[in-house]
Every structure is written in structure tokens, then in C-alpha cells.
Amino acid sequence: MSSYTLFFNPMSRAMIAKWAFAEAGVEPELVMVEWENKPQSLLDANPMGKLPTVIHHHGEHDHVITEAAAICHYLAEMEAPDLLPRSEEKADYFRWLLFAAGPMESAVMNHAMGWDPAGERQEGMAGFGSYSRVMDTMDAMLSSRDYVCGDRFTMADVYVGSQFDWGLNFGTVEPRDSFRAYQARLQAREAYRQGMGPAED
Ligand SMILES: N[C@@H](CCC(=O)N[C@@H](CS)C(=O)NCC(=O)O)C(=O)O
Known part of the structure; x- marks a missing residue:
């Protein structure tokens, strides 16, 4: 068992x-x-x-x-x-893992369902600011490195990467070059193929 x-x-x-x-x-x-x-x-x-x-x-x-x-x-x-962050990777690991689970997920979901904050006041109140600010922020991060923590894949990439994988597949995340390249790096992993493959039960 x-x-x-x-x-x-x-x-x-x-x-x-x-x-x-x-x-x-x-x-x-x-x-x-x-x-x-x-x-x-x-x-x-x-x-x-x-x-x-x-x-x-x-x-x-x-x-x-x-x-x-x-x-x-x-x-x-x-x-x-081995998939936990080393001490010099912890800031990026927790920052982007929690950003993807909170602000990014909310921004993408709200935008996909047809609601965006109207104007500066609502953007200031919404934790994600706006969909475009989230896209620009993630684009800047993923244009500067291969993985969330830099050169090395960590468990944060499973979650952050899933936001892009699903978002790109369903059209809820903008198809920017850095997002597509990140998705391709993740999809090349053996464990990705194993995990995303059909369930055996
Ligand atoms: N915050 C949860 C969200 C989980 C969630 O919404 N799962 C959906 C499927 S993707 C679900 O179980 N929906 C069924 C329901 O709400 O009844 C997480 O990140 O794991």
C-alpha cells in the first residue's frame, strides 16, 4: 500500500x-x-x-x-x-511559488471569467494589481532565467510551471516567448511526461 x-x-x-x-x-x-x-x-x-x-x-x-x-x-x-531550495534559492522559491498560487492564479482566473479591476483604485486593492502587470512581471522573471530559482529545477517549478502549462494550453495565459520556452523546458522532463501521462488505475 x-x-x-x-x-x-x-x-x-x-x-x-x-x-x-x-x-x-x-x-x-x-x-x-x-x-x-x-x-x-x-x-x-x-x-x-x-x-x-x-x-x-x-x-x-x-x-x-x-x-x-x-x-x-x-x-x-x-x-x-534535492528539489527543495538551497539557502541562496529560498527567496526566489517562496516568492514565486506563492505569487503563482495567489496573485497569478487570481489574475488569470478573474481575467478568463471576464472581470478585471477597473482603474487604479481597484488595482490597488486587488492583490494581483492587474492581469497585464502579472504577465509583465512573470515575463521579466522568466526572461532572466531558465527556472524559478535560476539554473536549477526545483519543486517550485512544478507549481509555477503548471500555471503556464495549463494557461498556455487553455489560452488564459498570453503566449509570450519566455512562457513558451519555459513550458517547453518543463515538458521535456521525464517526470513531467510520467506525471502528465494517463493514470494507470
Ligand atoms: N486552491 C485549490 C483549488 C483546487 C480546485 O479548485 N480544484 C478544482 C478542480 S481544478 C475542483 O476540485 N473543483 C471541484 C469543485 O469545486 O467541486 C488548489 O490550488 O489546489
């Missing part, structure tokens, strides 16, 4: 967790979730009923972890220390 249960649906952010597991070299037990018929075990673990939801069966204890960005970092902490 695997030490991890991943509640899963291929058309969801659970794919981010699946890729993170592949990078960590750990195979979780997948529990397929149908949106219209969510298992009680998912709702018990996560009353939000959202995917990804992970249960870590750790010794005597079961630990629930939700939020794709947190799951990525948790797996690196528990299973793949």
Missing part, C-alpha cells in the same frame, strides 16, 4: 500533484473522483471537496494536505530534498 492517497481526476489541478509525485519518485494510490458523485472519504478529508486532496499515511497518523502549491512543497520536504 502506498503511503499516499491522491484524490484524482485528470481534468483538474490534481494533475499538478501527480506530476509532483512523479518528480519525487513516489507513486500514490489514486482515488478517481467523479464530480457528480464525490466520495465521502474526500469530503471527510477536505470539506471543500476540491482536488487535489492528498492523505499522507504517516506511521500512526493520517495527514491531510490540500492546495496544489502546498502539496508540491510538502512532497519535496517529505520525499525529495
Whole structure:
């Protein structure tokens, strides 16, 4: 039995967790979730009923972890220390991981759903400022380096990279050169192909 249960649906952010597991070299037990018929075990673990939801069966204890960005970092902490940031990489790692999970995700989702802050006052109140400020900020970051922390792939790239991978595939992120090049670097990874490939169960 695997030490991890991943509640899963291929058309969801659970794919981010699946890729993170592949990078960590750990195979979780997948529990397929149908949106219209969510298992009680998912709702018990996560009353939000959202995917990804992970249960870590750790010794005597079961630990629930939700939020794709947190799951990525948790797996690196528990299973793949090489994918954690070194001390000189920590600022970039946490800065961009949390920027992608908060401001970037909000900017992209709001924009895709047809809402953008109107004017300077609303931009000042919205944590993401505006969609175009987020795109420009990420473009500047990804034009200056290959990965979030510089030359080296870390677990932050699974989450940040997923924002670009999904966003470019669904047309919600602008197809800028730096974004496409980053996506191509990530897609060339063996663990990406393994994680994003079809589930075996
Ligand atoms: N903040 C969560 C968002 C998770 C989320 O919204 N997942 C969607 C699928 S991509 C979901 O489970 N939707 C089903 C529902 O809300 O009932 C994360 O980053 O993991």
C-alpha cells in the first residue's frame, strides 16, 4: 500500500500533484473522483471537496494536505530534498511559488471569467494589481532565467510551471516567448511526461 492517497481526476489541478509525485519518485494510490458523485472519504478529508486532496499515511497518523502549491512543497520536504531550495534559492522559491498560487492564479482566473479591476483604485486593492502587470512581471522573471530559482529545477517549478502549462494550453495565459520556452523546458522532463501521462488505475 502506498503511503499516499491522491484524490484524482485528470481534468483538474490534481494533475499538478501527480506530476509532483512523479518528480519525487513516489507513486500514490489514486482515488478517481467523479464530480457528480464525490466520495465521502474526500469530503471527510477536505470539506471543500476540491482536488487535489492528498492523505499522507504517516506511521500512526493520517495527514491531510490540500492546495496544489502546498502539496508540491510538502512532497519535496517529505520525499525529495534535492528539489527543495538551497539557502541562496529560498527567496526566489517562496516568492514565486506563492505569487503563482495567489496573485497569478487570481489574475488569470478573474481575467478568463471576464472581470478585471477597473482603474487604479481597484488595482490597488486587488492583490494581483492587474492581469497585464502579472504577465509583465512573470515575463521579466522568466526572461532572466531558465527556472524559478535560476539554473536549477526545483519543486517550485512544478507549481509555477503548471500555471503556464495549463494557461498556455487553455489560452488564459498570453503566449509570450519566455512562457513558451519555459513550458517547453518543463515538458521535456521525464517526470513531467510520467506525471502528465494517463493514470494507470
Ligand atoms: N486552491 C485549490 C483549488 C483546487 C480546485 O479548485 N480544484 C478544482 C478542480 S481544478 C475542483 O476540485 N473543483 C471541484 C469543485 O469545486 O467541486 C488548489 O490550488 O489546489
